[in-house]
Amino acid sequence: MSGRAIARSTARLAGALLLALAAGCAQLVPQTIALRTDWPAGVPQSVELTGVPFFPQDEYQCGPAALATVLVHSGVAIAPEPLVREVYLPSRHGSLQAEMVATPRRHARISYPLAPRYGDLLREVASGNPVVVLQEIGYLPLVPKWHYAVVNGFDYPSGTVWLRSGTERRQAMPFTAFERTWMKSGYWAMVVTAPDRIPVTATEQGWLAAVLAFARSEQGEPLTRAYAATLKRWPDSLPAAVGLANQHHARGAIAESVAVLRAARRKHPQSAVVANNLAQALSDLGRQQEALALIDQVADPAHPFAAEVRATRELILQRIGRQKSGNR
Template sequence: MPATSALRRARRFALAAAVFLLAGCSTLIPQTVALRTGWPAGVPLQLELAQVPFFPQGDYQCGPAALAMAMQFAGAPVRPELLVGEVWLPARRGSLQVEMLAAPRRHGLVGYRLEARYADLLRELAADHPVVVLQDVGLLLPEWHYAVVNGFDYASGTMLLRSGLQSRQEMPFSYFERTWRAGGYWAMVVTQPEDIPATATEARWLEALLGLARAGPNEAAVRGYRAALARWPDSLPAAVGLANQLHAGGALDEAAGVLRGALRRFPHSVVLINNLAQTLSDQGRNAEALALIDQAQDPQSPFAGEVRSTRRLIEERLR
């Protein structure tokens, strides 16, 4: 075979190999590649939340350290030592994501899990929310690690993290995605109840608030539901949640007002009719409550049992 022909074939092989490697690389970092042409709207090209505190992690305790950084930035005076008993599992020598999301509720904060999107992480940073991420930083075997992303620089393609013993770790976009992708792009932010994350959806935020309502102080849940109803005025679950929290706190007049406002939007809602009737009865307005509960007599409703129970209560009080 002539040398020139062999050289051409070698060049073609080298080109094909390069294309294959590039294609393989893009499958490893698909979201980094997408950022080149799809930088999220409204996100600056450079940002660093320098006010995020830094706590160097103890042995196997990156979870408490990362969570303490995010929670303290959100306004809770906590340190990693306080959180060890809440999120660290000695048998696993680490922290599970469910504990990481639950711990902020005990301190009147909301832990919100982000969608598995690079763009959402960047948008939260632009909204002044440092992001806790789960990474696999092992070289040969998996080594799971929590860190806090607190900035980025598009020009140099660099993510900024508070990680391990480093208060300012610089990591290329592509390498960060490789470590982050291994954990399913798991990420969370910690906020005050009235500070709804920039990327939150109605359903996911209300799910997070439900956890706060069950575990946290009533006042914090009220603030969260007020904020939810302000962002999503037509949200029936937000109105019901706010009214329930107000009722539980003894603010019956305000709870009734929220329910009446929601009924103007959803005049046939059995849940709203039932809850308003219950609230009116608790205020001693049983005749008015009985007239209202009669509007909810729908045997096919999944809440028919609750309606019957409320009606019996009203009738007993009238007697």
């Protein structure tokens, strides 16, 4: 082979290697590569939440430290130590995601797992919400080392992600290196917010699931705020309207419950649940004839909520009977 042919062959080989390396890099950090041409609309390329607190972690206790960071940022006065018994599992030398998600509810906060997208993480940080992430930072392939940290900033021009992590108040990681550690957890991430502060990336279905989980451990004013915020963000949300009306009713604000249910009935005239609950609330206000006329509109024995409707109708009839007896 001539020298010129060898040179051409070498050039082709080098070009192929460069393409292979480029393809390999894209496979290693696909979301970072995608950000080059698909940066999230409306998100600045440089954000740092400098007011996010920092708690240096003890060995294996990154979970409590990360939770304390986002809880304090959300307005809860707490340190990592009390959280250790809530999330730390000595047998595993760490914390599971289930405990990380559940614990904020015990402190009147809602935890919202993010979609596994770099763009959603960036949007949340840009909106003022630090993000808890799960990384695999081990050096040995067969010995994973899982670690929770809190993303509190990024600077895309320099390719930097900033974290509250371990003993580092301002850990700087390249976008690519961060993605490599984060992707091994399936891009697991969550934000923790006050009940009336809905994450910017939240979907109606996802947020309602978070609120319903919150309702299992929290009632009263925090839950009322959560439902009210949900209905403000998604005015046509039937579950939010029913939940908010139920909270008003539970605290004795029957007129407010009626107002919410009337608005919901205008938007969802076929909902037997709304009609049933509105009839119950009207009856509780002493407006029995109006309640009876309403409940009779949905008294369908084949309906899935037929038993509840029947029980409400019987209650209204009993109250009407007592009214008639009292007027004799």
